[in-house]
Amino acid sequence: MKIKCIAVDDEPLALEMICTFINQTSFLSLEAKFENAIEALSYLHQNEVDLLFLDIQMPDLTGMELARVLERRNTQSSTRIIFTTAYDQFALEGYKVDAMDYLLKPFDYEEFLRAATKALHYFQNKTVIKTSDTEQKDYIFIKVEYQLVKVMLKEIIYVEGYKDYVKIHLNTKESPVLSLTTLKNMEEILPEESFMRIHRSYIISLDHIVSISRNSVNMGKSTLTVSDHYKDSFLKFIDKWIS
Template identity: 65%
Template sequence: MKIKCIAVDDEPLALELVAKFIEQTSFLVLEAKFDNAIQALGYLNQNDIDLVFLDIQMPDLSGMELARILDGKNSEKKPRIIFTTAYNQFAIEGYKVDALDYLLKPFSYEEFLKAATKAYQYYDNSSNLSKDKKENQKAQDYIFLKVEYQLVKVLLKEITHIEAYKDYVKVHLEGKPNPLLSLTSMKNMEEILPSENFMRIHRSFIINLDHIDSVSRNIVHIGNHQISVSDNYKDAFLEFINKWLN
């Protein structure tokens, strides 16, 4: 498996170093390199790239601003990001945009390779490099979640519901007293979960349709949990209920 990459950094020496590291890593392919984020965004809008090695502090458009733009794209076209920066105060912001890793300058090839290997393992496990990603997700029965600093395999059938919690999500599992806490967004969870099994019924809740015990008025009962269906999601949920009844 080859991971298509670009490098973005406004410092010429730093850009050349990252490009060199990419080129000497067997499973990475350097497709292009840019000294500003605006040109990189234009390229990404026209080309399918899997991974971006991205500096943060850049003029006009910062790396973090570019990352937020990319994070809002359709999941099939959205590249993953490894930040390369001299500033450590952006680490939490990096996780908010679902960055795979955060390399603090100056970094060695060993550190670079460790981050790149993490990307390789992530893409391989979650099939994020496949052009038929949604079809693959329908066929597989699990996902991987970032929990603290590791990837945890979670069986879809064990997920009862997902709950928004500040910058995290709580993934509630059947038979488990404590939910998994993952630093990701509800939007990302909605994208990676198969729509035939999971439905968002509230700004703060996604439910596993197979785990619904009962429905009363606008309340869904899952085990001991009672989850309201908000007005924004009511029509889609009622459509599901009508199909269920028929």
């Protein structure tokens, strides 16, 4: 498979080095390169991209700011990010925006290839099979260990995300089902009319809500916090729920 990439860095030499590394990696396809994040964002609005090699410290719009814009954007895009930076203090921030990896400058091709290979494994092993946009189904398939398991949407109470895997809590099982995927991937596949993300770590089923407050949701056996990042959309949902 070919992973469609773009590279963004305001330092011309660094940008050319990343482009060279991409071009010499057989499973990567360089679609475009940019010296500022604003031009990259415009391109991303018009084009599907799998992987973004993104510098953090840039004028006008930083790489971290661009990552947050992409995270908030209402889209089915699954663009993943590998940050490239000379500053290691941004590692925690990169985790917060679900970055795939973090390359600390100066890095060599071996380090680049390690991060790129991690991306290849991710795209090769996407653990949820998406149904057609024109065909609504009442189930999904998820990869559990070495097999695909069918999960009925009506059985999902909520999904709990960790760094590299999720726990899917079902009303038919005592223990959650574990799958090696990301919460962002689950958010993309679960129908938005039935599921809502309320926290960096939680997606809930609207059908399984027992009670709500302005800051939390009771899902029966669990009460989950609504984070500030998702509070506006949640409050809009509450308004509809009580109207």
